[in-house]
Amino acid sequence: MLSGCLSYNRGHSSKLDVIFETMSLLLCCILLASSWPSIHSSQGSHYEGSLNCVLKQDTKDLTCKPGANDFILTPNYFFELVTKYSAIVNQNGGIMKGLMGPMVYFHVTDPDIALKLMNACLKKNYLYNVAKQWLGDGLITGDVVTWKRHRKLIMPTFSQTTLNEFQDIFNTQSRSFSDSLRSLVGRDVDPWPLVRDNALETICQTVLGLPPDGCKLVDEEYAKATEEMLNIFNTRIQTPYMHSDWLYKLTKTKKIEDKAVNILKRFSSNLLQIKKQSTGVSKNEHAEPKGKAFLDHFLELHSQGLLTERELLDELNTMIVAGHDTVATELVFILILLGSFPEVQERVYEEIQSVFDCTDRDVTKYDLPRLVYLEAVIKEVMRLYPVASIIARDADKDVNIDNHTIPAGGSIILLVWGINRSKAWGEDAEQFKPERWLDPCTLPDNPAFATFSNGSRMCLGKMFAYNSMKTTLVHLLRRFKVTADYRQLKLKVDFLLKPSSGQNINLELR
Numbered sequence: 001m002l003s004g005c006l007s008y009n010r011g012h013s014s015k016l017d018v019i020f021e022t023m024s025l026l027l028c029c030i031l032l033a034s035s036w037p038s039i040h041s042s043q044g045s046h047y048e049g050s051l052n053c054v055l056k057q058d059t060k061d062l063t064c065k066p067g068a069n070d071f072i073l074t075p076n077y078f079f080e081l082v083t084k085y086s087a088i089v090n091q092n093g094g095i096m097k098g099l100m101g102p103m104v105y106f107h108v109t110d111p112d113i114a115l116k117l118m119n120a121c122l123k124k125n126y127l128y129n130v131a132k133q134w135l136g137d138g139l140i141t142g143d144v145v146t147w148k149r150h151r152k153l154i155m156p157t158f159s160q161t162t163l164n165e166f167q168d169i170f171n172t173q174s175r176s177f178s179d180s181l182r183s184l185v186g187r188d189v190d191p192w193p194l195v196r197d198n199a200l201e202t203i204c205q206t207v208l209g210l211p212p213d214g215c216k217l218v219d220e221e222y223a224k225a226t227e228e229m230l231n232i233f234n235t236r237i238q239t240p241y242m243h244s245d246w247l248y249k250l251t252k253t254k255k256i257e258d259k260a261v262n263i264l265k266r267f268s269s270n271l272l273q274i275k276k277q278s279t280g281v282s283k284n285e286h287a288e289p290k291g292k293a294f295l296d297h298f299l300e301l302h303s304q305g306l307l308t309e310r311e312l313l314d315e316l317n318t319m320i321v322a323g324h325d326t327v328a329t330e331l332v333f334i335l336i337l338l339g340s341f342p343e344v345q346e347r348v349y350e351e352i353q354s355v356f357d358c359t360d361r362d363v364t365k366y367d368l369p370r371l372v373y374l375e376a377v378i379k380e381v382m383r384l385y386p387v388a389s390i391i392a393r394d395a396d397k398d399v400n401i402d403n404h405t406i407p408a409g410g411s412i413i414l415l416v417w418g419i420n421r422s423k424a425w426g427e428d429a430e431q432f433k434p435e436r437w438l439d440p441c442t443l444p445d446n447p448a449f450a451t452f453s454n455g456s457r458m459c460l461g462k463m464f465a466y467n468s469m470k471t472t473l474v475h476l477l478r479r480f481k482v483t484a485d486y487r488q489l490k491l492k493v494d495f496l497l498k499p500s501s502g503q504n505i506n507l508e509l510r
């Protein structure tokens with residue numbers, strides 16, 4: 001039951017089913033309550049036994065390390081797991097076996113081993129199925145066969161030409177975001193709601209490709225439903241009995257999920273309708289997009305019979321969530337770090353003033369590569385605070401790595417938090433040092449930076465993210481000075497890495 005597939009069951013239950021399931025739920029709860037401690041302590045050795053048979057040389061056992069297990073099932077279980085396992089695995093050669101809840105995973109922090117596994121093991125771990133009801137067979141949650149076909153079709157959507165077309169949207173959104181910050185000057189405030197709304201509106205504008213006309217696409221209901229879903233993923237992953245589809249179906253959480261998914265799906269269907277209507281109206285009545293937007297590409301693929309309408313909507317939902325929550329979270333971390341290191345912020349400000357000749361003009365595609373120090377700051381914050389701090393995959397065949405074999409069926413946790421702090425980064429890996437990005441000779445190889453993942457399933461939106469974050473920060477930092485204290489920052493892994501408190505910033509007009 002615990003390793004059950006989290007596939008979404010679309011069928012309806014009869015009354016008899018409900019009675020049967022309620023009785024089974026009660027029985028299961030009793031069994032689970034009485035057996036949990038033994039499942040928890042014995043499951044590891046049960047799995048290890050079978051995994052050890054195929055290991056050429058035993059992978060060190062993380063769960064035997066002192067301190068590795070003393071946080072299991074604490075409220076902030078995930079965050080503690082990520083940070084503690086990262087440190088222990090880094091001290092022990094970069095690959096170890098260990099428990100996550102009752103399941104055994106191979107935990108990896110060695111950048112080269114991680115890259116090899118990212119390329120060899122394309123199948124996502126069953127944990128991703130918590131997002132299936134919302135994201136269906138989109139790129140993040142789809143099975144490998146669907147993913148391969150869709151990735152090939154969708155990759156051209158992220159061409160440099162398309163990204164350049166988005167620069168107007170990035171500028172307009174960033175200006176309006178900076179305007180909205182004026183009301184916060186002089187107060188300690190949590191920037192998250194405004195940063196999130198801006199990122200969400202930006203991705204939706206780029207999905208549609210319509211020039212903003214002052215009218216917002218996104219409402220509070222959508223943003224709330226997204227946050228609700230991310231919380232539900234977290235709850236479900238951390239609650240073993242909710243791993244069973246039929247038990248989960250009986251919970252209150254499932255009802256909340258159904259409501260949230262309806263809101264999210266209604267929103268993307270509406271976007272699709274707006275797009276379909278806007279391509280049909282004359283130029284005088286409605287502003288036409290200048291170039292191709294995400295939805296133009298998707299609709300073209302649909303009209304060629306390469307994507308069904310359901311697949312199109314799955315990709316649309318995937319794009320919206322992948323494209324806003326990540327960017328917004330990283331922007332909050334960047335503001336906190338800039339506010340905590342005034343000398344770094346001052347250097348960024350001077351670079352902006354120099355590139356833009358002290359003017360307030362928009363950011364062009366030619367400015368973006370010239371913002372070298374700003375880019376170093378962004379990358380350094382993203383190294384230390386990777387929003388996707390773990391990536392979970394399954395081996396669908398035996399994978400040989402140095403002296404180890406990860407057997408077919410083995411589950412893998414790529415600890416991005418740990419890869420980004422591995423010994424490749426040197427003794428000062430824990431320190432915030434943007435300068436390390438300025439000299440390519442002292443920089444480790446690419447796989448040591450895993451915030452966008454690496455290999456063939458790596459993030460498609462990396463350049464979109466850099467361009468939009470740089471544009472936002474230019475508009476913001478030339479108007480405001482930020483103060484914050486990263487030492488107050490408390491973190492949680494709520495599916496994604498997020499601040500849980502201490503994220504307030506203070507703005508001062510320049």
Ligand code: HEM
Binds near residue numbers: 318456
């Ligand atoms: C700071 C910003 C971002 C970060 C840190 C980030 C990180 C990641 C990571 C780690 C993955 C791999 C997830 C996994 O394998 O489980 C991923 C996948 C993906 N990201 Fe991003 N992302 C960011 C922004 C974006 C943006 C702006 C977009 C779209 C506009 C986007 C679209 C995607 C898509 C479509 C995938 C699935 C790729 C595939 O499996 O083929 N991301 N992202």
